[in-house]
Amino acid sequence: MIDEKYIDLVTAYLQNDLNTDQQKKLDELIESGKIDLLDLKEMEIMIGKMDSLDTPKPSSAMRDRFYTMLDEEKEAQTVSWSHKLNGWMVEQKQRFQLSYLVYIAAVFLTGLMIGDLYAPISNQDEQIEQLMSEVSQMREVMMISLLDNSSPTERLKAVNISNEIRSVDERVVNALLKTLNNDSNVNVRLAAVDALTSHANNPAARSGLINSIAQQESPIVQAALADAMLALQERQSVDEFKKLLSRDELDSNVRNKLENTIAELI
Amino acid sequence: MKTFKFLFALLLSLLFGVVPSFAQKQIVIPLSNPGDPGQLELGIVRGSISVSGSDTEEVIISYDGDRSMNEAPENKNGLRRISNNSVGFEVIENDNKVEIGGAPPQSEVNFSITVPRNFSLYLSTVNGGDVQVENVNGEMEISNVNGNVSLTNVGGSATVNTVNGDITASFNSINRESPMAFSNVQGDIDITLPSDAGVTAKMRSEWGEVYTDFNMEIDRSNRESIEADSDVYRVSINNWITGRINGGGPEYMFKTLRGDIYLRKQ
Numbered sequence: 146m147i148d149e150k151y152i153d154l155v156t157a158y159l160q161n162d163l164n165t166d167q168q169k170k171l172d173e174l175i176e177s178g179k180i181d182l183l184d185l186k187e188m189e190i191m192i193g194k195m196d197s198l199d200t201p202k203p204s205s206a207m208r209d210r211f212y213t214m215l216d217e218e219k220e221a222q223t224v225s226w227s228h229k230l231n232g233w234m235v236e237q238k239q240r241f242q243l244s245y246l247v248y249i250a251a252v253f254l255t256g257l258m259i260g261d262l263y264a265p266i267s268n269q270d271e272q273i274e275q276l277m278s279e280v281s282q283m284r285e286v287m288m289i290s291l292l293d294n295s296s297p298t299e300r301l302k303a304v305n306i307s308n309e310i311r312s313v314d315e316r317v318v319n320a321l322l323k324t325l326n327n328d329s330n331v332n333v334r335l336a337a338v339d340a341l342t343s344h345a346n347n348p349a350a351r352s353g354l355i356n357s358i359a360q361q362e363s364p365i366v367q368a369a370l371a372d373a374m375l376a377l378q379e380r381q382s383v384d385e386f387k388k389l390l391s392r393d394e395l396d397s398n399v400r401n402k403l404e405n406t407i408a409e410l411i
Numbered sequence: 412m413k414t415f416k417f418l419f420a421l422l423l424s425l426l427f428g429v430v431p432s433f434a435q436k437q438i439v440i441p442l443s444n445p446g447d448p449g450q451l452e453l454g455i456v457r458g459s460i461s462v463s464g465s466d467t468e469e470v471i472i473s474y475d476g477d478r479s480m481n482e483a484p485e486n487k488n489g490l491r492r493i494s495n496n497s498v499g500f501e502v503i504e505n506d507n508k509v510e511i512g513g514a515p516p517q518s519e520v521n522f523s524i525t526v527p528r529n530f531s532l533y534l535s536t537v538n539g540g541d542v543q544v545e546n547v548n549g550e551m552e553i554s555n556v557n558g559n560v561s562l563t564n565v566g567g568s569a570t571v572n573t574v575n576g577d578i579t580a581s582f583n584s585i586n587r588e589s590p591m592a593f594s595n596v597q598g599d600i601d602i603t604l605p606s607d608a609g610v611t612a613k614m615r616s617e618w619g620e621v622y623t624d625f626n627m628e629i630d631r632s633n634r635e636s637i638e639a640d641s642d643v644y645r646v647s648i649n650n651w652i653t654g655r656i657n658g659g660g661p662e663y664m665f666k667t668l669r670g671d672i673y674l675r676k677q
Contacts, residue, residue: 297550305590330554330570330572331554331572332592335592335594335664336664363574365574365596365666365668368668369666396574398596398668
């Protein structure tokens with residue numbers, strides 16, 4: 146028998162595919178007796194025989210059997226445990242993703258609910274409103290206490306603060322009226338006229354302004370009240386102005402102004 | 412707290428045979444807390460007031476009484492007149508507060524007072540003179556009826572009003588938080604402020620004009636605006652010129668009926 150390790154050489158020889166190196170090596174091997182020439186020839190003859198052998202055609206029965214087996218195999222494959230496992234895993238994956246989404250949604254909704262508990266969305270405007278009214282109240286308290294300050298500058302500041310209070314209540318109006326009628330400083334009283342005029346929607350402020358007219362001694366305050374009444378178109382003030390006009394000591398400029406004011410109001 | 416109380420009754424003509432008709436007298440008032448800010452209160456009916464600040468730790472009051480006001484004869488029917496109703500007043504010092512009072516309204520006194528630089532002044536007169544202040548830093552409340560008010564080189568804040576008289580004030584520093592007010596009926600208002608003063612000027616001259624060399628953002632839009640949102644109803648009447656200087660700040664009111672307003676940059 147020919148040694149396995151020379152099979153490549155032999156195969157190449159049998160197929161007539163030897164190059165010169167291989168031919169040389171084969172010749173050497175034959176000469177040295179490592180490959181039996183007889184064996185080689187025998188193999189050569191056998192290859193020749195094999196070529197001449199008929200290749201048997203597959204019968205139709207064989208073909209049928211093949212396809213039957215294939216079908217059987219296919220059937221076996223579909224129900225195989227590996228397939229099942231695979232399917233299960235895909236299913237799990239989908240289920241996992243779904244629950245993940247549900248989980249996210251749940252956290253989100255919980256957050257929303259907690260958030261809503263602490264800061265109800267619908268109440269935000271209300272809270273801002275509340276905050277603003279608190280600021281307004283603080284201003285009020287500050288203003289009222291400042292109005293009693295001995296410093297005229299502080300009192301002036303207080304009157305100016307009242308212009309920033311959006312809707313004034315009775316306390317503020319009363320404090321301003323007290324200032325208008327009693328403050329020792331003309332400029333503070335003057336500022337109070339303006340402040341009360343800007344809050345004239347308050348009936349107490351309006352009537353307080355009218356009643357103050359005859360009490361004022363300062364010509365500049367009298368003139369400011371005339372401006373205010375004109376702006377408010379307050380006809381009830383006419384009688385009060387007439388009281389002022391009846392005073393002999395009335396400043397001539399103011400007298401002139403009051404006469405014009407009365408003429409415009411009537 | 413130590414209290415100094417001075418009572419001066421001046422017997423001008425009788426005690427000394429010949430007295431100059433304008434007797435200049437001086438009183439020195441030591442302060443309870445030398446070096447600390449203090450205040451001076453002085454209200455008279457007839458006479459002028461002049462206050463100047465200097466590097467002193469006491470208040471020096473100079474005054475003269477006008478003897479000519481007393482027209483009663485000094486000798487009558489062989490008797491000499493010992494009554495006096497010319498000059499008399501009282502000075503009280505308490506905790507750096509100096510109060511001059513008790514001057515009879517029929518006598519005319521002209522005060523010239525030296526105070527430490529950091530002093531607040533509350534001065535008023537009605538007839539017969541001007542009020543002048545210079546080199547004082549503090550809160551000033553000054554009123555005059557028939558006379559001018561002038562503040563020169565002052566600091567702090569002021570509220571000044573006159574009826575018939577000019578108001579002139581030059582500030583070399585202002586209190587950044589305090590509002591100020593200047594008003595009169597007849598006479599100009601001439602105010603000089605530091606060039607970097609951040610104030611909101613509210614100005615009105617009824618029969619005069621307003622002048623300034625400040626860069627002012629003038630807001631004339633709200634001549635008459637009625638704001639009616641929900642239940643708040645606000646009327647702002649404005650023939651005022653409102654101008655923001657250097658971005659605005661505390662409100663400075665300038666109001667005159669028959670005078671011009673000058674707002675100058677230092």
